[in-house]
Amino acid sequence: MKKVFLIVLVTVCMMRLQPVALAQEVSKLPRSTPELEGVSSAGIIDFINAADTSGLENHSFMMLRHGKVIAEGWWEPYGPDYKHVMFSxxxxxxxxxxxxxxxxxxxxxxxxxxxxxxxxxxxxxxxxxxxxxxxxxxxxxxxxxxxxxxxxxxxxxxxxxxxxxxxxxxxxxxxxxxxxxxxxxxxxxxxxxxxxxxxxxxxxxKPLGIRGIDWDLNPQGISMGMIGLRLRTEDLAKFGQLLSNGGVWNGKQLIPKEWIKEATAFQIKNSDEPEEKRILSDWGQGYAYQMWRGKNNTVRLDGMGGQFVVLIPDKDAIVVFTANNTNTQKQLDLMHKYLIPAIRSDKPLAPAPALQAEMAKKAAALGITPGFEKSVASGLEKSVSGKEFILSENENKIQSVYFSFKNGDCTFAIKRDNAVSSIKAGGKEWLVSNTLSASLLAPPRTNFSKSVDANYSILKPVIKLAAKYAWTDEKSLEITGRFVEETLGSETIVCKFLEQNNEVRVTIEPKTPARSGRGPGNQQPVVLRGAMVNL
Incomplete structure (x- = not known):
């Protein structure tokens, strides 16, 4: 089942009924409902509908008004506990x-x-x-x-x-x-x-309660600065709210107010487009200090693929996105068309519990599809389950692979240097595994050049992989993975099985590479070939 986590507090009374739970979430932003903050739930529903049918790949969104979260969502397999690459x-x-x-x-x-x-x-x-x-x-x-x-x-x-x-x-x-x-x-x-x-x-x-994060270092041990930071959606929202607050957090001035005023103001012209084109672009309204000025008097943090924290000072609102989009103007236009107009008043609107319920229902249907069609039945599944395939010598130094199918899930294991690592892929749901590699087939990384939020060395940082599988025909198995904290897109491998002369052989090759989160380019694809071991 596809789903997105959506948190909308229907009444203030609910907050009073859960003091213990709230006490455990002291680092989270306060929650409210759209109508209590003068925002129409109907407008947010329109945004969700448009985002789901736009052809864009969104990973999360969060909307704040008056410093409170009024709507938030994560397209599965992304979720509130996962960090996301920020790029710029x-x-x-x-x-x-x-x-x-x-x-x-x-x-x-x-x-x-x-x-x-x-x-x-x-x-x-x-x-x-x-x-x-x-x-x-x-x-x-x-x-x-x-x-x-x-x-x-x-x-x-x-x-x-x-x-x-x-x-x-x-x-x-x-x-x-x-x-x-x-x-x-x-x-x-x-x-x-x-x-x-x-x-x-x-x-x-630390003052914002942002923990468990990291930032890539260059070979000289300097934070990359330009890219390399990984944060959660709510971490971004907190930082956006800090800027919106003029640098004040819990009554303490963390950033000088004058610096924020200077850093968010127009500093330099950044477009030579004709006026009729420039006014339509969120990249033509000027540049501040490492932030972009946008339409509707907005200013934003801006990262490749659609990593945005948009400050809307005229409305005392903030919108946060994580995504994997190439048409990022289209992504921002959804905000301009639906979310900003949904802000109707500085005073509460009439309660709308039915609309809030509809919003939650629509959000629950959101998710990212793996890219292959519905799985077909394969007689080979039973034949290859629990079997090992010895591979020919290859650049990825994989000795053998192993497939196991049980209860609608697939376990895919790789033997390399006489050590076995495995991942799980769901037939219907995304399943998350901890790995040491940021690729389905490439060797684990050996150089972890990060500034890590911990008081000890992380020798082998865990990499989160969400995966699904499907038989696209009787002899072709596809496994799609998303390294949810490391890259933007998905990576798919195709395993083609061939029965010949009482032998089952397999060819494994990449179908789509993951979009890199660390520097330029992707490695050349490696094709693996091997034969099943009959025990």
């Missing part, structure tokens, strides 16, 4: 670290970039680079075109950036630049002696 939504947290360092008099936005890295300076520095400031990095106006890329660089990332001469005078032209954000992270680490992740932990993450 990470950038706003890096900018916040800069703001905090400024407030602690560790740097100024007018400081020159080259002043922070005396040991990383290249032999020659262009005049434009000499004049580049922290603010130029914050506003994506470093002027480099093309931007430097460090993905294949083994040396000093700061040197690489500093040796790339800007094409335009810094501060004058908007050019999106991931390495500019990395440099902000490096600057914070240079002036504080801590990674951005560790610096933000006692100042932002």
């Amino acid at each position: 939504a990470s950038k706003t947290f890096t900018a916040t670290a800069v703001g905090l360092a400024v407030s602690e008099n560790r740097l100024k936005v007018t400081d020159k970039i080259i002043s922070f890295f005396p040991y990383s300076l290249p032999d020659s520095i262009s005049e434009y680079m000499k004049g580049m400031t922290v603010k130029d990095l914050l506003t994506m106006s470093a002027g480099q075109d093309p931007e430097p890329s460090a993905w294949s660089a083994n040396g000093d990332w700061m040197t690489l950036f500093l040796s790339t001469a800007p094409k335009y005078k810094p501060g004058t032209v908007f050019k999106y630049n991931n390495m500019a954000t990395f440099m902000l992270s490096a600057i914070v680490q240079q002036v504080t002696g801590e990674t951005v992740f560790n610096y933000l932990m006692p100042r932002i993450f």
Whole structure:
């Protein structure tokens, strides 16, 4: 059964009936109903209907009004307890670290970039680079075109950036630049002696009750800054509410109010489109400090694929999305068309329990389909269940695979280096397994370069995999997996069985690769071939 977790408190009385449960969730945002906060449940229903039929792949949404969650949903297999890759939504947290360092008099936005890295300076520095400031990095106006890329660089990332001469005078032209954000992270680490992740932990993450998170490091041990942060939907909502509150949380000023005002304001023009086109785009309204200005006077955290935290100051509202979309303007247009107009008043609306029940019912039907059609019956299922297939030598160093079918579920096991690892895939429901690999067939990662929220070393961090399977024809088994905390999309392998000369053989190959959450590209597909062992 497809489902999405939706929490809508129908009455305030329900809150009073559950004091113990609420006491255990002190780190969660307060909940309310749409109508109590002046929002129409009907408008949210319209949004859910539109999102479900839009052809978009949404993973979660959360809507806040007056600081309270009024609707939230996760498309299965995604859920409230799973972190999600943020991609460039990470950038706003890096900018916040800069703001905090400024407030602690560790740097100024007018400081020159080259002043922070005396040991990383290249032999020659262009005049434009000499004049580049922290603010130029914050506003994506470093002027480099093309931007430097460090993905294949083994040396000093700061040197690489500093040796790339800007094409335009810094501060004058908007050019999106991931390495500019990395440099902000490096600057914070240079002036504080801590990674951005560790610096933000006692100042932002812990006060907001955001725990069990991580942020990727570059080879030099610096928080990536530009990408690499993984947070839950509610973690994002908390941060959005902190910004909306002017930096105040539980009566304490965590971020200076003036910094938030400056960081969310229009700083630089970011589009040369004609006015009639620009006004239709959420990427044409200007850029702030590592945030985008949008339509309806919105400002947002923005990550590839549709990772958004949208502040709607005119309505005292926040909308959070996680997703895997290419047409992210279409995704935001659903918010502009349905969610923002659903905000009707600053006062409570008439109670609407029937609409709230309908909203919950529709939400319960939401989920992500695995990409294959209805499973067919296969006589081979019984024949191969419990059997081992010895594979020919392959690049993934898999010695053998094993299939087992029981009660409508499939166990798929891999033997590598004489050690066996297995996952479970559901025939009807997504089943979640803990693995050490971020791929169905590739070897486990051996390099875990993360800043981890723990007081001990995580030697082999657990990777969450949700999987489904289906027989697409009598001899073809497909297994689809979603590494819900590591990548955006799905990964599917096809196992084709062939009976010949009293022998059952299998060919296993990728059908769709997972969309990477860590840097560029996907590995070339590896085709596996083997024969069943008759015991």
